[in-house]
Amino acid sequence: MTLIEPGLPGTFDLDSQTLRVVAAIAEYGSITRAATVLGYSQPALSQQLKRVESRLGMPLVTRAGRGIRLTDAGEVVARHAASVLPALDAAAGELADLAGLRSGSVRLAAFPSASSTLVPRLLGAMAAEHPGVRFSYLEGEPPEAVSGVRDGLLDVAIAFRHPADRNDPFEASAEGLAVHPLLRDAVLLLAPTAHPALATGGPVDLRRLRTDKWIAGCPRCRGHLLDSCARAGFAPAIAFETDNAVAVKSMVAAGLGVALLPELAVSASPLPDGVAARPTAAGDHRLVVAVTRPGADRIPAIAETLRLLATLGAANTCP
Structure with a gap:
């Protein structure tokens, strides 16, 4: 998926894994909880998140007291993830049906x-x-x-x-x-x-x-x-x-x-x-x-x- 924001230079490439990570953080309000749900260790998910933020050139999460919250950029990604991920999951399900000859x-x-x-x-x-x-x-x-x-x-x-x-x-x-x-x-x-x-x-x-x-x-x-x-x-x-x-x-x-x-x-x-x-x-x-x-x-x-x-x-x- 590619998002192009008016007024900002460049193109921002977002893969499905990034969407899932940000969506999980938005839902659970915690990197640790999101990592558990997605099957990662907390350090591994934190490192992945840092790599994505470095690639995008802006943070997706920020500290809020003892917890974290999404930044404006994180909110944008989470909002689009809510519509994109179900579509990707549906496509994956249909492809699995075709591959398994349950449809076609x-x-x-x-x-x-x-x-x-x-x-x-x-x-x-x-x-x-x-x-x-x-x-x-x-x-x-x-x-x-x-x-x-x-x-x-x-x-x-x-x-x-x-x-x-x-x-x-x-x-x-x-x-x-x-x-x-x-x-x-x-x-x-x-x-x-x-x-x-x-x-x-x-x-x-x-x-x-x-x-x-x-x-x-x-x-x-x-x-x-x-x-x-x-x-x-x-x-x-x-x-x-x-x-x-x-x-x-x-x-x-x-x-x-x-x-x-x-x-x-x-x-x-x-x-x-x-x-x-x-x-x-x-x-x-x-x-x-x-x-x-x-x-x-x-x-x-x-x-x-x-x-x-x-x-x-x-x-x-x-x-």
């Missing part, structure tokens, strides 16, 4: 299949362990969610990237932000159980489906489908497009085509009768990550959110 807030966004798998488990764990931390949640695809972090509208975005795709836009969208790996999410082939490509029972070579009709997903998933098929040497014949994973499963069940879906999306709801999910021979997958602003993991509530997400990812605790 996190603005979170995630893509749809994480909304029904990772996010409920995260929010449930936080509510159980740290009920004072407040969450706001927005569902959004990675480009919008990452943009929200960059613009300061969100604290954490759960996003994904396809590391094998040449045209995956994630790296450019997250440039300059902090990316925290969470889990490897296999991309599975969905096809009717009687499809000849599934006869071997193991991973499926996409080349065996080059003549099939395909159902594409969201723009990012559609791009991954095109890249995966290109690596297998063909361009898929896309018959339908929808970003609704349940609709994709139903279309496959109806015999309208085959599809690629991430395991998070597959596990979010039961597969219809007559539909099978198999890994691809190429090991198609995406990486699920959390995106924050640099340094945000020093904020206790955000750091705990990232820790729990990493735990969920390491355990691969999808339903």
Whole structure:
């Protein structure tokens, strides 16, 4: 705290300890009693008081008979201490709550299949362990969610990237932000159980489906489908497009085509009768990550959110 008195040269620096010493002397009328209350020895508090008076260039206390009283300067300090110290104590209490995760807030966004798998488990764990931390949640695809972090509208975005795709836009969208790996999410082939490509029972070579009709997903998933098929040497014949994973499963069940879906999306709801999910021979997958602003993991509530997400990812605790 800095007090500047009109008509007096210079600036007077007062720390919180000085305010507490003067406030205690004002309340108890005795250096000895003030020292006891504050946990000092009387000589130590007297020496501290002398150092402050020397720095200020004026006395804060003076003798009055057998006791002491505050000088005009001491009265000024004591008067301001009465309003400043409660504010400092309140700030210290709120900081302690934040550090101890008894309070805090996190603005979170995630893509749809994480909304029904990772996010409920995260929010449930936080509510159980740290009920004072407040969450706001927005569902959004990675480009919008990452943009929200960059613009300061969100604290954490759960996003994904396809590391094998040449045209995956994630790296450019997250440039300059902090990316925290969470889990490897296999991309599975969905096809009717009687499809000849599934006869071997193991991973499926996409080349065996080059003549099939395909159902594409969201723009990012559609791009991954095109890249995966290109690596297998063909361009898929896309018959339908929808970003609704349940609709994709139903279309496959109806015999309208085959599809690629991430395991998070597959596990979010039961597969219809007559539909099978198999890994691809190429090991198609995406990486699920959390995106924050640099340094945000020093904020206790955000750091705990990232820790729990990493735990969920390491355990691969999808339903």
